[in-house]
Amino acid sequence: MPARPAHVSAPPPRFPRDAWALAALELEGLLPAHAAERLRAEAPEWMAAAVVSQGLAPAGQVAVILARAARVPVASLDRVEPAAVQFLTETVARQHAALPLSATNKAIRIATANPLDYDAERALGFVAGREVEFQYALPGPLAKRLDEVYRPERSIERLVSGLGAQATIETVVEERDAGETASASVEAPAARLVDATIADAVRERASDIHFEPGERGLAIRYRVDGVMREVMRVPRSAAGAVTRRLKITAKLDISDPLHPQDGRTAARVDGKAWDLRVSSVPISRYGEKIVVRLLDPASATLKLDAIGLWPDEMAAVEGLLGNRDGMVLVTGPTGSGKTSTLYAALDRIRTTGINVVTVEDPVEYHLPGVNQIQVSEKSGLTFAAALRSVLRQDPDVVLLGEIRDLETAQTAWQAALSGHFVLSTLHTNDAAASIARLRDIGVEAFKLASALRGVLAQRLLRRLCPHCSEPVSPESLPATARPPQGFERPVTVKTANGCSQCGFTGYRGRFAIEEILTVDGTIAELIARGSLGDQIVESARRYGMHTLWEAGIRRVWTGETAYDEVVRVVGEPPVKAAVTLVLVADDDPVMRTLEGSILQAEGFVVVAAEDGVEALEQAQRLQPAILLLDMDMPRLDGYGVLEALRQRLAGRGVPVIVVTAHDDPATEARCIELGAEDFIAKPIQPARLIARVRAVLRRTGVAL
Ligand SMILES: [Zn+2]
Known part of the structure; x- marks a missing residue:
């Protein structure tokens, strides 16, 4: 590296620093004469910035015109080579509004808001020991990027203040690893950012927060009502500090970035306690992805009444839960609320004298008065093994986290056929697929028919925001949206909009819809005979079963959700061949x-x-x-x-x-x-x- 002077002093710049910019924009006819006149009188530090901030012209257009006027390319600020940054000190870079982008042995490419400043070009060339190639960048984005590159803590502070209200995390662990090498100046702001993000996510009703590193920095996303949305991006220079902070908080090993890790911690937000499940996964050369799940311990006492079922759905669910032996399955993809429904069901069943045991991986919520067994495949305590040991205690009701293999299925069926009531989940889409899956796993048709009491296929639909949804004509719906037979409620069709109350998504909160296959009589006979899932569902519909599509579409006709939401969650409407x-x-x-x-x-x-x-x-x-x-x-x-x-x-x-x-x-x-x-x-x-x-x-x- 060439020797460079310890300090470069220069007279304070005269405003505006880019007087030429105003002339160039006027020449292009972009500014009305009176606006140019006013700006000249105001003499802001940067004309280009004033034009953009006063809304006189779009930023992109201003940048292109000014770059052309200065005969240089428009700079892309996304890519900044760390090797190039070291050629300019922060003081020099700020003084000349110049950001090094890349460098070779002979030249250095620099983004600047003032490419016509030849004194600056000479000074920078001298300091860097290289020939300077200027590119043009607007003053605003350039200053922000300078902060990110030279002062990561400052850009974090800006993110923290952007999150608004004071964070109130009270129980994060204060620990510092001895081997930690990160610069202390970033650590404190990173901690504040993590705390503020968690508080913000809780207030935004997020279920989890994803911190994902990439070329353009650390993307922070919330999952709200089942949908991901990016809330901010932490500059790459500060990403490591944030990731480290998250891992320390959850007592994960920060010296091991190569293996997935799981940990937990607790936080209080606005006086309320939250369980945080933190997991780290190495995903790319940019580092580890961290996911924080926010669990509300209070929701373990979730009531069945609170998941938003219609009376007919509720009656069918209660009918299934009224069984005292046999098996009831809850199905749906990840995020369909299976676990919450099972806990709510347990809450309903759990009455005095009924012995409830759960076998789970992991134990999601702790239920008072319920014996909960944590499966541990590593130490040989599989679902099947745990279930067998549980059955020796002769429980009345068993909640089995998941049926994944034949061994678990067989043990579960044994239990269901010998006087126990077994609740479990299957990772399938609907009732028909569940029966097919159980047969694929190897459960015999006659056992299926004699122990299966019902299948509950569930989805969560987002509820239209009451503050901003707007009525639309039912004619705007496609023909596939016809309400199912037996629909008799007042019709209000609405569409999603977006406002500050719903984070501009148009939705606020979710409710469950169910496809409930009750197994008895004809249905049991069809299952015993090995009929196809579709045939079983087809006859069940004749007895009044609603498919998921129908259960969703009727919520469109009452204005609870929008047609697009049903399509997003349930899939395209079924095109059914006529069944004979x-x-x-x-x-x-x-x-x-x-x-x-x-x-x-x-x-x-x-x-x-x-x-x-x-x-x-x-x-x-x-x-x-x-x-x-x-x-x-x-x-x-x-x-x-x-x-x-x-x-x-x-x-x-x-x-x-x-x-x-x-x-x-x-x-x-x-x-x-x-x-x-x-x-x-x-x-x-x-x-x-x-x-x-x-x-x-x-x-x-x-x-x-
Ligand atoms: Zn809204």
């Missing part, structure tokens, strides 16, 4: 299974009835596209069913194919007389059955 439901009535289980599998292979959805009475009841309720009817059945035979169908208006439209062992002309004639569409003699031949079914469906006008 076939009812098979036969007292012989072998026949039911045979006919069922033949029809299912052709894509029909099959529901079964064991006798004539059940067949009538199903025909009336489900209105199947076709009924395959056996003649010899207990309680009510085929003739009885045909007569009843003919007499009763409700079932009258259901076409019937008689399937019978009585292959004689008299029986056939009587059946046709009673209204049957067709007559097939047993034994069943698959191709013939399908051909006849399709022919009847064509005749009766059901599209195939």
